[in-house]
Amino acid sequence: MIKLTIWNEFVHEQEHEEVRKVYPDGIHNTLAKGLADAELQIRTATLQEPEHGLSKSVLADTDVLVWWGHMAHDRVDDAIVERVHKRVMEGMGLIVLHSGHFSKIFKKLMGTGCDLKWREAGERERIWVVNPAHPIASGLPEQFVLEQEEMYGEHFDIPAPDELVFVSWFEGGNVFRSGCTFHRGQGKIFYFRPGHETHPTYYDANVLKVIGNSVRWAAPSNAATPVRGHSEPALEPISAKN
Amino acid sequence: MIKLTIWNEFVHEQEHEEVRKVYPDGIHNTLAKGLADAELQIRTATLQEPEHGLSKSVLADTDVLVWWGHMAHDRVDDAIVERVHKRVMEGMGLIVLHSGHFSKIFKKLMGTGCDLKWREAGERERIWVVNPAHPIASGLPEQFVLEQEEMYGEHFDIPAPDELVFVSWFEGGNVFRSGCTFHRGQGKIFYFRPGHETHPTYYDANVLKVIGNSVRWAAPSNAATPVRGHSEPALEPISAKN
Amino acid sequence: MIKLTIWNEFVHEQEHEEVRKVYPDGIHNTLAKGLADAELQIRTATLQEPEHGLSKSVLADTDVLVWWGHMAHDRVDDAIVERVHKRVMEGMGLIVLHSGHFSKIFKKLMGTGCDLKWREAGERERIWVVNPAHPIASGLPEQFVLEQEEMYGEHFDIPAPDELVFVSWFEGGNVFRSGCTFHRGQGKIFYFRPGHETHPTYYDANVLKVIGNSVRWAAPSNAATPVRGHSEPALEPISAKN
Amino acid sequence: MIKLTIWNEFVHEQEHEEVRKVYPDGIHNTLAKGLADAELQIRTATLQEPEHGLSKSVLADTDVLVWWGHMAHDRVDDAIVERVHKRVMEGMGLIVLHSGHFSKIFKKLMGTGCDLKWREAGERERIWVVNPAHPIASGLPEQFVLEQEEMYGEHFDIPAPDELVFVSWFEGGNVFRSGCTFHRGQGKIFYFRPGHETHPTYYDANVLKVIGNSVRWAAPSNAATPVRGHSEPALEPISAKN
Numbered sequence: 001m002i003k004l005t006i007w008n009e010f011v012h013e014q015e016h017e018e019v020r021k022v023y024p025d026g027i028h029n030t031l032a033k034g035l036a037d038a039e040l041q042i043r044t045a046t047l048q049e050p051e052h053g054l055s056k057s058v059l060a061d062t063d064v065l066v067w068w069g070h071m072a073h074d075r076v077d078d079a080i081v082e083r084v085h086k087r088v089m090e091g092m093g094l095i096v097l098h099s100g101h102f103s104k105i106f107k108k109l110m111g112t113g114c115d116l117k118w119r120e121a122g123e124r125e126r127i128w129v130v131n132p133a134h135p136i137a138s139g140l141p142e143q144f145v146l147e148q149e150e151m152y153g154e155h156f157d158i159p160a161p162d163e164l165v166f167v168s169w170f171e172g173g174n175v176f177r178s179g180c181t182f183h184r185g186q187g188k189i190f191y192f193r194p195g196h197e198t199h200p201t202y203y204d205a206n207v208l209k210v211i212g213n214s215v216r217w218a219a220p221s222n223a224a225t226p227v228r229g230h231s232e233p234a235l236e237p238i239s240a241k242n
Numbered sequence: 243m244i245k246l247t248i249w250n251e252f253v254h255e256q257e258h259e260e261v262r263k264v265y266p267d268g269i270h271n272t273l274a275k276g277l278a279d280a281e282l283q284i285r286t287a288t289l290q291e292p293e294h295g296l297s298k299s300v301l302a303d304t305d306v307l308v309w310w311g312h313m314a315h316d317r318v319d320d321a322i323v324e325r326v327h328k329r330v331m332e333g334m335g336l337i338v339l340h341s342g343h344f345s346k347i348f349k350k351l352m353g354t355g356c357d358l359k360w361r362e363a364g365e366r367e368r369i370w371v372v373n374p375a376h377p378i379a380s381g382l383p384e385q386f387v388l389e390q391e392e393m394y395g396e397h398f399d400i401p402a403p404d405e406l407v408f409v410s411w412f413e414g415g416n417v418f419r420s421g422c423t424f425h426r427g428q429g430k431i432f433y434f435r436p437g438h439e440t441h442p443t444y445y446d447a448n449v450l451k452v453i454g455n456s457v458r459w460a461a462p463s464n465a466a467t468p469v470r471g472h473s474e475p476a477l478e479p480i481s482a483k484n
Numbered sequence: 485m486i487k488l489t490i491w492n493e494f495v496h497e498q499e500h501e502e503v504r505k506v507y508p509d510g511i512h513n514t515l516a517k518g519l520a521d522a523e524l525q526i527r528t529a530t531l532q533e534p535e536h537g538l539s540k541s542v543l544a545d546t547d548v549l550v551w552w553g554h555m556a557h558d559r560v561d562d563a564i565v566e567r568v569h570k571r572v573m574e575g576m577g578l579i580v581l582h583s584g585h586f587s588k589i590f591k592k593l594m595g596t597g598c599d600l601k602w603r604e605a606g607e608r609e610r611i612w613v614v615n616p617a618h619p620i621a622s623g624l625p626e627q628f629v630l631e632q633e634e635m636y637g638e639h640f641d642i643p644a645p646d647e648l649v650f651v652s653w654f655e656g657g658n659v660f661r662s663g664c665t666f667h668r669g670q671g672k673i674f675y676f677r678p679g680h681e682t683h684p685t686y687y688d689a690n691v692l693k694v695i696g697n698s699v700r701w702a703a704p705s706n707a708a709t710p711v712r713g714h715s716e717p718a719l720e721p722i723s724a725k726n
Numbered sequence: 727m728i729k730l731t732i733w734n735e736f737v738h739e740q741e742h743e744e745v746r747k748v749y750p751d752g753i754h755n756t757l758a759k760g761l762a763d764a765e766l767q768i769r770t771a772t773l774q775e776p777e778h779g780l781s782k783s784v785l786a787d788t789d790v791l792v793w794w795g796h797m798a799h800d801r802v803d804d805a806i807v808e809r810v811h812k813r814v815m816e817g818m819g820l821i822v823l824h825s826g827h828f829s830k831i832f833k834k835l836m837g838t839g840c841d842l843k844w845r846e847a848g849e850r851e852r853i854w855v856v857n858p859a860h861p862i863a864s865g866l867p868e869q870f871v872l873e874q875e876e877m878y879g880e881h882f883d884i885p886a887p888d889e890l891v892f893v894s895w896f897e898g899g900n901v902f903r904s905g906c907t908f909h910r911g912q913g914k915i916f917y918f919r920p921g922h923e924t925h926p927t928y929y930d931a932n933v934l935k936v937i938g939n940s941v942r943w944a945a946p947s948n949a950a951t952p953v954r955g956h957s958e959p960a961l962e963p964i965s966a967k968n
Contacts, residue, residue: 007297089839089883091375111837112910113815117957126477128659129465133333133425142639151960154612154651155626155952157815157911159887163404163425167638167651167659168325170650172960175612175653183405184838185883223371223379226881232897233841234877235280235368236880237848240350331597331641347600353595354668355573359715365722370880374531383880386585392752393718396854396893397710397868399573399669402646409880409893409901414718415900416891417854427641467641473601476635575859608959613949615908617817621949647888647909655962667859667889707855707863719852720897 002219003041005062006031007054009069009076010046012197019197027068027195027202033207040215047072052080059083064093064215067100070197074104081105089185090225093218095211098195102203106191109184110158116176117153123171125149125194127178127206131165135178136190136213144206150196152176158191166210168193178209186223188216244461245283248273248306249296250320251311252288254439261439266364269310269437276450282457289314294322301325306335306457309342312439316346323347331427332467335460335484337409337453343398350434351426352400358418359395367391367436369420369448373407378421378432386448392438394418400433408452410435419454428465432456462467486527486703487617489546491538493553493560494530494543496681503681511552511679512685513669518692520595524699531556536564536673543567548577548699551584552576554681558588567703573669574709577702579695582679585640590675593668600660603636607655609633609678611662615649620663620674620697628690634680636660650694652677670707729767729944731788732757732782735795737771738923740963745923749759753794753928754919760784761935773798783807790941793826796923800830807831815911816951817926819944821937823904824921827882832917835910836884842902843879843886849897851875851920853904853932857891862905862939864914870932871886876922894919905936918942921951 008028012019015102023030028044035042045053047069059065065084081104088094088109096106105112125146129137154172159182166179178193192210195201204207250270254261265272270286277284285296289311299478301307307326311318330336330351338348349356366387371379395416401424408421420435433453437443444450492512496503507514512528519526529537531553543549553560556594564589572578572593580590591598609630613621637658643666650663662677675693679685688693734754736796738745749756754770761768770850773795785791807830814820814835820900822832833840855863866932879897881902885908892905904919921927928934 002280060693109837111835113954115954117954119617119957121960121964123960124478126659127659128638129468130638130661131425131644132465132468132639133463133906134465135463139465141466142468144848151957152840153957154614155616155954156614157952157954160615160647160909161883162886163644164648169653169657171964173610173961173962174957175610175651175659176612177651183373184885186374188375199697221376221377221380223373223376223381224383226371226374226384226883227837228841228843228881228883231845231877231879231900232847234845234847234849236366236897237831238847240335242358252805280769298556328906340842346632350715351595354592355712355853357712359712361718363716363722368899372880372901372903373886374780374881385578393715396716397712397858398856399712401643402642402667402857403914405886409903411895411901413720413722415720415852415895416715417852417895419856419893425644468641470597470599470601470639470641473603473635473637473658474605476603476605476607476658478655480605480655597946608962611951615909616912616949616952617914617947618949619947622947623949626952667857670858672859685961705859705861705864707858707860708867710855710858710868720850 058187088187330429572671816912
């Protein structure tokens, strides 16, 4: 059983009719429904809740956190960002979706600008598997198509991912590293590109499969928490020289 | 359920009394017993069997193959090596133990010399976790000790591993990249250093935990088999220029 | 001063009028002319020469070897392949171009099948820089175009590159990891995708810049040759336990 | 010509007699003297200078910045940290030494805690080359010894380095990833472990060779600065679907 918390800023859906038509219950609930699985215990959280729904107890009880945000990144409280960061260091998995590339938590974890090229032209995206040995590609065809998506293009200002799983082709001439894994502290992070709020991307079976696979992949590994700091006595004898 | 085949050249145990005392039933049977788990369906195979116990049907029915060899690497038939290589490309996991670094299959998969420093002095080895987010480190302490092992030292002539999970410290002044993952084709490979035939290493609880974790990690991911070669027609229209 | 040897199988140019029109002096001489630089001492070698022009003395006197081959991979002598491999392990750089992905030396170094999708439709290729910190991207724009090229598409059956420098977009809907670095032994390897024999790719200023940059990057690093094998006495005292 | 700025917090040398005896002119001046080379144009900067000696014009005129800090990390102004970060994103190289692992700039670039085990016991350190193809290992023996150093031990809480060049062995039973490269934005970063302020480490010929090599390696690559943000019009035609 993996305890999954799906976080959504949940602003577009309330403010923009065009988005509400696609996600009337919010992206978080669409994802919760689409990912439903006997192996997962799912809850949701949004920006508007106290502590953005990410209290200490909720995070302590979360194995993997999914993050969707866009227009309200700056409304996320810095203290909550620190709290999420700490939990990733402790082993909580983090799945960052689409415009989450510019969230405070992703930028803090990456250490880079995380900017990219973008274009809203409803163009076709082809997502190619470039690491067919990776569990996040489980059950997928060698490529799949999203008929209309926002374009994200290189250069994507992130550290080289530990593993590159997907590369996107866009009709308008761009490419993008669309599925990227990172290990940070005891935590595993997966960035997955698709999911513009005006397109029904999170109803797509392949997209849901990728996210579900990534949740399983990112579950905590439960190695011992490393002990750091002053380390005496030595484990082995040290010759006296001083 | 993961179908695991444990391959052992099984020569030392039959020829050297010193080794037989430690592994009277052979390293393969000690491993099979130590790894026994409801999630694993285990069989063994040895050099002496027809086709070294690795017939097409056995390999087709194997999710993960464990490999221990040392003094008889050159007696492994090249056709069997090709067969194992083909199965790794198709997604079979491969766990290469200790002196298997010089096996034909490991050298073929790495593309390098795979040589290293070694010393049989029964010295102490400390195995440190350097990637506590990795599932192969699950349930392990931050380091563990093998009181007596053969030393393997750098430079280990392998490609940089995709993920470095363990680094060994040796009493005699050497270090070694002891736990290394590689993705090749659709297959996942893990090299794990310990296991000299004169030491009871494969009875050690931490060593068994690492090998068991690696078997789970290396199980096939079941992404679609990539289609390669001539690729027509194009997926998207190409402007006529010729 | 870097000693560069440019190897070309030089068969298409002699057999196919269409190719001879593009490269009347052979791809090797076009590259030699295009890469000419005070910092480089360039020679060429071809399949037809004794020992394919890659005698022990030539290779011993080569810092970086560029390799172009296609229809005659199987005519390259295995002993020469071993000789080139040995030199890469010793520190010689190797730049593998285009259809060289299927050369014996590249397949041996990679350990995988090295196959890919391909299509000869003269389509447009856009080559995007995905690692703008890399010296191989020096002096390049963020992307550049080849108006007509053969398509190579994923999945490209190679190990994950140590560094991914370029990703290609193709008009027909495919993507490709077009610029890949690998460290093997003491040698550095760069695979660069473009260069179909019927297109004037090796006259393109950006393509020549990439190859020139890669030659400089791949020059030997001159770290000490690692000593491997039996390593006694120990560097540090080992407590007596036996 | 590479423009190198060596930054030192320069507090230990002024406050602790034990340190002043080893580095009477400060670590920065010892490094400047030890790295002197016709290819380098060197200046120094310290915490006590206005803007810590890192004004906009100094940083704009710096190709590579070396950083040593320890007891005064928190006295480094956040605005200066932002300024250095921006320059790394733009391509300036950064060499972080020893206790710089806990500097604001390194933690910001890594996105992790950057903590480690440590012990001041004057124990022997052996630094092993694990990537003999890397230019930072140029001219080095396969290992070298520092007779007395502070111990730093795993787990070192950093992202997996893009390239691991050195691993340290310590007398007291610890290992450490001592030489790590990272690409961030257009900049290259190298972390190098040795250099406790009470030991004469920065007079050691091998240590100076490593730092000098890393400065050359980290010099800006001068690829085009990526253009990010809104990207219209598309480079290729997009079929009308809306």
